[in-house]
Amino acid sequence: MEKLNLVSLPHFVSVENLSVEEVEALIKRAEYFKNGGATPRLTQPVYISNMFFEDSSRTHTSFEMAERKLGLTVIPFDPAHSSVNKGETLYDTSLIMDAVGVNIEVIRHSQNEYYQDLIHPKKHQHLNIGVINAGDGSGQHPSQCLLDMMTIHEHFGHFKGLKVAIVGDITNSRVAKSNMELLTRLGAEVYFSGPEYWYSSEYDKYGKYEKLDKLVPEMDVMMLLRVQHERHSGDPNEKSFDAKAYHEEYGINHKRYQELKPDTIIMHPGPINHDVELSGDLVESDKCMFTRQMQNGVFMRMAMIEVVLRGRKLGGLK
Amino acid sequence: MEKLNLVSLPHFVSVENLSVEEVEALIKRAEYFKNGGATPRLTQPVYISNMFFEDSSRTHTSFEMAERKLGLTVIPFDPAHSSVNKGETLYDTSLIMDAVGVNIEVIRHSQNEYYQDLIHPKKHQHLNIGVINAGDGSGQHPSQCLLDMMTIHEHFGHFKGLKVAIVGDITNSRVAKSNMELLTRLGAEVYFSGPEYWYSSEYDKYGKYEKLDKLVPEMDVMMLLRVQHERHSGDPNEKSFDAKAYHEEYGINHKRYQELKPDTIIMHPGPINHDVELSGDLVESDKCMFTRQMQNGVFMRMAMIEVVLRGRKLGGLK
Amino acid sequence: MEKLNLVSLPHFVSVENLSVEEVEALIKRAEYFKNGGATPRLTQPVYISNMFFEDSSRTHTSFEMAERKLGLTVIPFDPAHSSVNKGETLYDTSLIMDAVGVNIEVIRHSQNEYYQDLIHPKKHQHLNIGVINAGDGSGQHPSQCLLDMMTIHEHFGHFKGLKVAIVGDITNSRVAKSNMELLTRLGAEVYFSGPEYWYSSEYDKYGKYEKLDKLVPEMDVMMLLRVQHERHSGDPNEKSFDAKAYHEEYGINHKRYQELKPDTIIMHPGPINHDVELSGDLVESDKCMFTRQMQNGVFMRMAMIEVVLRGRKLGGLK
Known part of the structure; x- marks a missing residue:
């Protein structure tokens, strides 16, 4: 058994709050996956959705790959055909994803810090879904x-x-x-x-x-x-x-x-x-x-998703 | 073993012909799934496709989820890139889906009762694919x-x-x-x-x-x-x-x-x-x-799809 | 055990170089699949992506079906939202698909013989991904x-x-x-x-x-x-x-x-x-x-994909 020294987080939206040790642990874990290390065994299905409101073949494809390598179930989401066209907010869309049972949203969006509403719902709001930031405006990636x-x-x-x-x-x-x-x-x-x-x-x-x-x-x-x-x-x-x-x-x-x-x-x-x-x-x-x-990206994204799996105790992980 | 009292249908396009008992049985079955009840064991793969010719993130995502929870194999279909752009009719498109082995189509379309042609093929027509209506024009949902x-x-x-x-x-x-x-x-x-x-x-x-x-x-x-x-x-x-x-x-x-x-x-x-x-x-x-x-929608859609699985004896179900 | 007499190829882009015997072997293999013959057991996951730069519901759906019947993992790719919009070449896109771990690309593209660059990389180029031609311009299909x-x-x-x-x-x-x-x-x-x-x-x-x-x-x-x-x-x-x-x-x-x-x-x-x-x-x-x-298409595509699986020794096949 490899010794885990991983940060666990309910969301992964920024690197700003990661300590040097946490960054090093993530790199180590990604290298472990790259060297063929076994992925954690999920005892319950985990549902994840990639919501790319801006074009990006490489990041999108890399996440799709990482998710499948971890054994997650990917629920397709096409922003072009979504109700965002009917003026729906990202908060309401997330409320729906949460309600239908999606556990984690991977989001790319043109608005800086679009995720603030999603990870810090206001009083009386009950949104509870993991957010992984795949790029926000001119903010973080x-x-x-x-x-x-x-x-x-x-x-x-x-x-x-x-x-x-x-x-x-x-x-x-x-x-x-x-x-x-x-x-x-x-x-x-x-x-x-x-x-x-x-x-x-x-x-x-x-x-x-x-x-x-x-x-x-x-x-x-x-x-x-x-x-x-x-x-x-x-x-x-x-x-x-x-x-x-x-x-x-x-x-x-x-x-x-x-x-x-x-x-x-x-x-x-x-x-x-x-x-x-x-x-x-x-x-x-x-x-x-x-x-x-590009190669390393898949393994790093596996490590990042795992951080959120553990942070939310998804798939039976602790 | 739970006792099943389910209607089984070759298509699910409307609620008009459901009896009060059938509606109650569907609600009971959906509640059973919501309470963590086991899904029917499929002994053969079942292929389903979601064909949304009108935008709808919530209904589409909910069906995607329900299908995966039932263990179906989802074949992607993007109307925007389909041969409908070359003037193909919904009947001919369905003929193709049937021929390639898709068992059930979930369709949303702007035309009222678009499904009549599909569920009542004319003489000498051989279309044989399950249709679940996810919304037709100003008709049913x-x-x-x-x-x-x-x-x-x-x-x-x-x-x-x-x-x-x-x-x-x-x-x-x-x-x-x-x-x-x-x-x-x-x-x-x-x-x-x-x-x-x-x-x-x-x-x-x-x-x-x-x-x-x-x-x-x-x-x-x-x-x-x-x-x-x-x-x-x-x-x-x-x-x-x-x-x-x-x-x-x-x-x-x-x-x-x-x-x-x-x-x-x-x-x-x-x-x-x-x-x-x-x-x-x-x-x-x-x-x-x-x-x-939204939560309930996933479980009700599972119950509805199951009705068609049984109605068509798909996945080894009776 | 069926006796295999199959051609194995690193790419499948044309029928021009197939011998009559090879064509007959492919037909025989497709008929074997159509008659319910078992698919080869893959001992490792194989990742495939369908990159349709031109519309085609029938060919696209048929490949999606064939891939799932063979037990491959399909990585979605939407040209409309890809970095090709930012002027990326098909070669660079393929380099990324290769790097993230996609084993085979199924491509339809409007340019005749688009695949030449991909299957014969120039000196000092390292692209190594299987290409299956799903139609090139007015060329082959x-x-x-x-x-x-x-x-x-x-x-x-x-x-x-x-x-x-x-x-x-x-x-x-x-x-x-x-x-x-x-x-x-x-x-x-x-x-x-x-x-x-x-x-x-x-x-x-x-x-x-x-x-x-x-x-x-x-x-x-x-x-x-x-x-x-x-x-x-x-x-x-x-x-x-x-x-x-x-x-x-x-x-x-x-x-x-x-x-x-x-x-x-x-x-x-x-x-x-x-x-x-x-x-x-x-x-x-x-x-x-x-x-x-259309029916036969799924089984023939299974046979063609299998040729490339064997040609590249993917999924543990030889």
Whole structure:
């Protein structure tokens, strides 16, 4: 029997309140699943539903996979055909999911902290359903953050003193903010690069902004962010967006790739804009962890769901 | 072994032909499932598909849940991506579902009595697939009707002499017509209220129309109907629809809530227009059965599906 | 134990490279499944995903059914909500499916030979996922082709010397080209009919074009093709398309039906345009194999998926 040292929570909406020990326990548990470790035996059926109000093939598919590997029963939910079209609130929709017997909702939604209503129902409200946040607006994306940590830990075995550059569209990235905060707490040194108009002084407390070419030969991790074209409509900087110029100035091309230290890794949350953040033919290069991140994501999501299973004593777990 | 006293049918499209004894047997069976009673053991796989040509998160999710609790195999069907877009008829689509081995179709469709072609194929036609009606146009919605009956029965233990008010958008409600007919047969007294332009003399045989404030202190059940904004386009009454005025005149607000008898319950099929039919903060009040109805819906749908399983001798059942 | 004589392949994208023996082995295996033969016992879970970038209820539903009958775990994928909307390539999407642990992708896509990139990754690419082609542009549709062969074989017991007419919209038909090629190799005699502007001299090597009324009394198989209205936008012949005239000149009406030989069968891949290719009330006539084709499709797809399971040693198969 493996020794469990797991946090158990009724909801998993953020990484902010996780201690360093809890993050490490989650990574350890995800690695255990990745190495073929047995999943907990559920003595009662557990019903889970994936409610993706924003598009995301990778996160959605990864959760679907994690849920089935844990032996959960997945109840399909299609926001496009739901009564949200008739003006129903997310609270009322959750009330229904709870009432029909769904135990956990995995939600992605464009509204920041959409989950506050769901996990802290007001007085006289009785909603009682687990919420796992799969991304809220420009807020958190805890599963992406934790799979990134797992991928770094898998490669280096530790975080202490690692130099990590976060490069690109920081303003619009859900994962950048969680990552800079958590990496700092885990003992890594954070740096920033990319277009200066996407940098903000609020990040100063986590690390400093540098030109990309200064960072390239020094970093252990190059964490590239996706240019989120779909979030920039109306942004004056976007009108003049020039993919070639971006790649030249802020992207990892072959020349910069050669200058990276031998053990350095490149990370990207996907979907990758080829020849913008990263030269297309480097997606499957040795240093690029893109597919490794996806692989690890399934196992980290299994660990996260298990935390909620235990937190709610579902499936007969304690 | 529980004693079964169940109706068995090849299709379940309406409540009109159910006897009072059959309705009571269905309620009893649903209560049995709700109390944790074992589901029938299927010795062969049964394939079922949910074909929702109109939006409905609650009914759809409830059927998905009921099917899995019964151990059926659910074959996904997305009308938006189906060949109905290439002009295929519902009959031909059903012919295909039958041919590939789907045993039962659960259908919601905007056309009244869409199912006639499917359950009474013409001469020389060989369609042979179970149909469960999840709502046809402004026609029937048998599972909603029966879960309402179950909810009333659960609270009062009987129907005889109960005073039930049906309030609101009766013309456009699938469930109102089934409910008024069935409640009358079960021995309840039916009353109507709401905007007079949504009332029609054809309902006179079931009960009489009264002002809401006269009914409030006398009723045992206040059955509120959803104002179906999406069905009123072009309705001259709709143009001037004033949510605040509706709530004031026809909605259950706090003042009216206080005047209800201690044991009275409020029902609503959902989705609720907050502060129209019902004051938003009364959705989870003690008298409001909204979430109870959803809960019961899963177990009633299990009972209904079982009726068709037995009617078609599916899964090895008799 | 049945004796297996099956081809095993890492991908199933075309019928072109199948030998006559392999086609016959696939038909035999599909007939074995149809007769209730046991499916191979999977000792490990196998994950499969259906990625239909073009609408098709029949093919999609048939694969969903085949997969469940084989005991595979189906991971849902909705192209409409996928990151393909953010400009992701099919290669990158497949890389993700592979990374999260999906073993086989069943793909329908509008691009001819979309699968070349996926089954022959370039140097330094590591994609490793099984691809089953469920239709590529105006290219192949191997499962439809093979279920057609199975249906002919089931009826006649052989192919040698059978006279098969392919009638109608040949240019836009994925299945016509595979069928003419494979039927010829299997020993059947192919003929063509329908509007001459949809005929091309490139088909001359498989058979000759004749007027429909000459073919009707001589053929063993009338293979009708669907008029693909949705692919003809901009086609000058389409503007003047007259369903009644088409039916009169190129369709099977009651008069032509009577002239068919007693043992002749009519085939149609669906969806049928009633009273265009075929008189609507002949869809379920004795000679019409429309529903039989659908039935057989599930079993043929089981056989095809099994070929890839064995080719990739999935589920513990060899």
